[in-house]
Amino acid sequence: MITGKLIIEQVFNGLVLGCMYAAVASGLTLIWGTMKMLNFAHGEFYMLGGYVLYFALTVFGIPPAVCLLLAVVIVFVLGALVEKIAIHPLLDKPGWELSPLVVTVGISIFLQNLALKIWGESFKNVPYFLDGTAEFFGIRMAYQRMIIFFVTALVMVGFWLFIKRSKFGMGLRATAQDRDAATLMGINVKKIYTITFGISSAMAALAAALLAPIFSINPWMGNAALLKGFITVVLGGLGSFEGAILGGMILGTAESISVVVLSSEWKDVVAFAIFILVLIIRPSGLFGTKEW
């Protein structure tokens, strides 16, 4: 029976899912906007975020809030290191424009198999941070999902303010809009790239860590996240932050409503159908390709 109540619950679940898509996608769009490259290893930083949370929470018994922070910080450092070691040396080589992109494919394969080797192929499950559900006017919402929604929303707003208001954010936007001019102004573009990569990885890690109790953790979990992330980014407009948020919400809600209206096998069909439709009508995405 499809009732209004059920639809409202599913819309909320969809927004929660959308938060995850938005968090993953805004990391991708950030890298595209600043470094003008695609990062195929983004899903693996997402995966690493999941594993950090798993070990911190279930093995070491650290409180969930600290676990989230750990996942974000550790994956930030890993992301920055990977950029410094693997991507940095490939930038600015005439005729090598595609090599940073190709190296991210390599990093993706490497990290996936490393995770498989170290942690094995068994799926890891994480308990809810907070059990139970809240009820508003007869509409039930799990606390875990509310945590996901509010934490992601808070981080997104914080990130937005950071980009718009801080000195670093100003340097990042200047670099995205005109690299050479930014260098002339005294901005260390390479340092901006390293930190940008770290922030982007950390956002993926946050999404994975928040969702860990709902989805299980495994070495391949990044694949689906990356694919959905790319779809979200293109749907919203490559390089657009607003687009990544809106795109994520649209995809998430559409998927979760299609689960009740059609069936769960149809959710990817609906997501891709929306994606293809938007591309036919607006090839540059909802917000168009934009600079930061």
Added chain:
Amino acid sequence: MLNLNDLDVFYGDAQALWGVSMEVREGEMVTLLGSNGAGKTTTLKTISGLLRPRKGEIRFGDVRLERTEPFSIVRYGIAQVPEGRRLFPNMTVTENLLVGAYNSRGWAGRQSTLQTVYKIFPVLQQRKSQLAGTLSGGEQQMVAIGRALMSQPAILMLDEPSLGLAPKIVEMIFQILKDIIEKGTTILLNEQNVQIALQVAHRGYVMESGRISLEGEASALIENEHVRKAYLGL
């Protein structure tokens, strides 16, 4: 103050500068003249570190600029107004100016320098919340100059500031450059408009096919037979 010594610069395998040497002394305005593709922009980009010489040295006081990280060159007091202005189009006028102070030289005093820049270009204060990409060409050039001034430079390098601007605006900008010199900032100016450049500058270098072909006092260059024929159409 600034000495270029025997610079060879390449784009890939194509040589763009051949043994370029020049000098800029404190307090003067030096102009680099020549037609399109003569190597003027390449010379400025090499000074500001966007290009690296394969041979030769660039001395700024005791600092060897060709060995300095490009982003830290501005910190020593060299600011560039690049060709085509190269503003940050999706940032406001104020933000563009503040980015100009994004270095240890300009950051601390940014608010008072900002007021100074607004005093030099009052129209920018009226436009301060407007996105730089939506300004007229003349206003954009003012932002570009103001942005370079935000680092409180010892040397201001300008690449074709008159390009594509109405004669009235060009006149105004050169008047401002004169004022800037009088306040003690040294200027190195790339200019295709030889007439106006030689009227304002103290000394000049003429570049042809990547080499310095002539140099001298501006008053002497303006009388020079070759300059008059090739650049002034006299």
